[in-house]
Amino acid sequence: MRSRTLANLWCLSACHGLATAKTTSSSLRPATTSSTGPSPCTVTAYSAVAAATASCTAITLKNIAVPGNATLDLSKLKAGTKVTFAGTTTFGFAEADYDMIKVGGTNITITAEAGAIIDGNGQAWWDGQGSNGGIAKPDHFFVISKALGNSVIKNLYIQNYPTHCFSISGSEGLIIENIVLNNTAGNAPNSRSGGLAAAHNTDGFDVSTCNNTIIRNSKVLNQDDCVAVTSGNNITVDGLYCDGGHGLSIGSVGGKSNNNVTNVLFENSYILNSQNGARIKSNSNTTGFIANITYQNIKVSNISIYGIDIQQDYLNGGPTGSPTNGVIITNVTMCNIQGMAESIAKDYYILCGDGSCSNFRFDDVHITGGSNSSCNVMPTGGFVCSP
Template identity: 45%
Template sequence: MRPFLFLSLSLCHIAISATWQDASNDTRCVLSGPAGYSLLGSVRNCSNIVISGLQVPAGQTLDLTKLKNGTTVTFEGNTTWGYREWTGPLVSVSGTNISIKGAPGSALDGSGELWWDEKGQDGKQKPKFFQAHSLSNSAIEGIRIVNAPAHVFSINGCTNLTLANVTINSTLGDRLGKNTDGFDISASSNITILWAMVYNQDDCVAINSGTDIVFRGGLCVGGHGLSVGSIGGRSNNAVKNVVFENSTIKNSQNGVRIKTKYGENGTVDAVTYRHIQLSNITKYGIDVDQSYGATGRAPTSGVKITNFSLANVTGTVDSKATRIFVNCGETSCASWLWIGIAVAGGKKSSKCLYLPSGIVC
């Protein structure tokens, strides 16, 4: 066996360490402290990257794109970013057969309280958090994100990606936070999100386009619910084969939600919500709106919503909320099947339009 080699470069803290192992030719690199970021480019050929208490400078992305096939990235301790008004992202990951893990007790802290101003995208320029673009046959597991300045996960152009036991906690932004979406998904296929816990002030999940997407065993608190859309006005406006199941939505503006843009075209097909528990919903328990972005205008029929299934969606809405609101275009909603719907409290809508056969508002 070759001699064991250990290399350490230290700038104030151990910034990068690498270990070469004879049997697998595997390389382990650790980035930590305030100096670690400057050595980020040195880890491109590492297959085992550890981010340990890293302090990322203001206005910089923790760039983990184009990683070596089969790389594992593990977050330890608290990863933080300096403050600057910019668009982000704070983290960017791409590659094939990539494993992103959060060690017990670790957190990625976005210090959102420095940006929150109750204006979301219209106020201070706020960085998006975690960009997963062109990530395939990969997994993100055990990551805990706290105090996101704005949107958290942007999943775009990904295939065969699983996110498990991810926690997003921006509870501190309940007064001033806005546009803090948990998972935004577009142009992706075979995406599975398991046992997520999301505490935020916007969509828990928003699926803008994509196929074969599953959200299972999740908890959504404080935001706008489990959403498909908004659909329309993008290069890809098709959603197909989506399942939300065995999940709870609490203290949120909406529960189940499909939103399509006024005057746009697209398709929403084979979307299923089953075994969804609602609690203290403040606006709509079940909401389908085909005039999104044009409040007060008649819904348009350019986005077709077909094979929309609800099964065992139960729970309560606030006394001022509406249990079910369906605002369909004249020819756009068809082949819906709703069974086991039991939403209590609040009021019945008198403004539902063009309900498909068998659906009661």
Template identity: 35%
Template sequence: MFMKYFVTFSVIVVGISATTIEYDYETAKNLTSDYCYIKSYNEAPAIVKKCTHIVVTGFEVPAGKTLELNLLKQSVLLFEGTLTFGVAHWDGPFTHITGQNIQVIGGTNHVIHGHGEKYWDGQGDSGGVKKPRRVLSVQVQKAIFKNINIKNCPLFCATALGHDITFTGFNIDNNDGFKNGVARNTDGISFAQCSNIIVKDSKVYNQDDCVNILGGCKNVYVENVHCWGSHGLSITSGMATTADKNDIYNVTYQDCSIGGSYAGIHVKTTQPCLGPGTIRKITYKNIQITDVIRDAIEIQQDYPKNDGNSANKMAMTEVNLIDVTGSVTGSARRVRINCGSGSCSNFRWSNVKITGSKTDDSCNYIPSGYSC
């Protein structure tokens, strides 16, 4: 699978599919009659130590506790029913999965429900009540996640660290958080310190970054992901003190859409930027943007203040946009580029066409193939 996606980037990738047959839910459920069922929080530790075929049923995890699923090698984990969590004002995460050569598959009607509506106060991570971070946290190697449904994240939805990971049919539904603007900082799927990642055929309705690739990641392919209400298809770095934890290399977003969002395409490094590093070989191809309310395309080194005072500890090079089309609304801009002195180079854009803007582009670096 990975060779299919990365061969054009001249990268040799070894994925889980080289050693593992990928299952759908029904096939996985019929692999054996000896599934172990986790029906309560207290049953989980013993079952994950002895079983490689596990079903997590619907139950409530006690308040302030993480459901730890530290899986044995070659495990198959199925989610069924509705998994919920008692209300507590703590750090989280709600669910933590580790393992190697594993598959995690959701049943048709399963939901991991964060009940964010019990926490949302319009302030997100900036204040108000303390909100648990991450409904799902994974740290895995050679893993497949398929048809995972997450609803109403209090603060950040899913994070992943590791290598050779595929997310297919990942669905995040934070629609309830749009009412009166109560939900904030509900980032969809974020990856850090990762390599050889595929995300495809997924939907995210949320109130911050839709998919976010963070420092230390390389060889990431995101395809057919549809975002609504988000802060865009994002790349973020500058928060570490060393280059190996800031570098981002070879990321492609392709055949994706963003609608009703704060931003569309968003590549950013922080100011202050804590350390050196390079963002290189980034491609956005066939991206449809609809009714963005601030910037359809924003590449910046003054995040989060947006004050024009850009850092230049990190370089950005080969940030390429191909067939990026769509619209903005109100006073939104088509493009904002704010690079630190000498930090940006070799941006190549073609067929970038955004309509509806009443505000001029703002660019202190001009990509080849585009006129700001």
């Protein structure tokens, strides 16, 4: 994938001539693009997966039932391997923290036949606490580590994952596209969740230490971040439909092994029924660097907390109201961000540490419906942070 820099998006001209944000997405259904080409290794039992990945480069996984506390391990695929999910892939229950699917390799393709479903059996673990407590549960469902050399993951329909879905790290040149993540069954309380939504901490895509990575044309229905980038360079998120979660996020940044996020573009996306629209957050009393971040052509609807949120006061997962300045945030562009927040929400909220935020520009940004907006750093571009 060709590396690029987003610095040229900094000026006002970034807004001009761009398509409006997508406000519709494909209906909720398994992917309808079928795989093509030969499939010499068709696997129908979990016990045969290891042998197939060791010897085959065209693998079909058909109706695989993965036992509890076991991993569907695709992390050592041969270069150029294509894996196709077929039928329904299921997962047994175990009260334990483990990775349910692992993927890695060079020039690999992970895809699915028409109608294929990957069902994470999340309801067996959901207790309203997610990875914050309760019973032991898998913290990540689909772990992608070191997917290199223009690998592609596409056309997957995943439902009912226990907590975070995709964990993407150490990858270069990866494209993820045409994915549906449907965790709507976790919206309702259950007998263990104390009246709260049963599913919790159900991020769609968590990205760290990646370079030249694209996530596009995908749909996420969940209860946490639609996409969260915590470290990496040259990340593009394009054409996302995010319903029910926490929006499109940078962070939280600080206190991790890698705390640099540079050249990230979120564009042409629709965020609805979510706590936040666009969000950048850093952790208190830590260090890091966030630069060249662009959100453009974004529509929001029914936002319950913040339409646009930039905060530097996170501690133990929550805001303190007292920002610190160890994480530098610079060159942030918001361009053509439109939509509605609920009356209890803030349309805009910027809380930066002393001297740690600079070069913010908001052009054609109009979120209405909320109240009590607050900005201790004022972006240029004619933006008004009105209450």
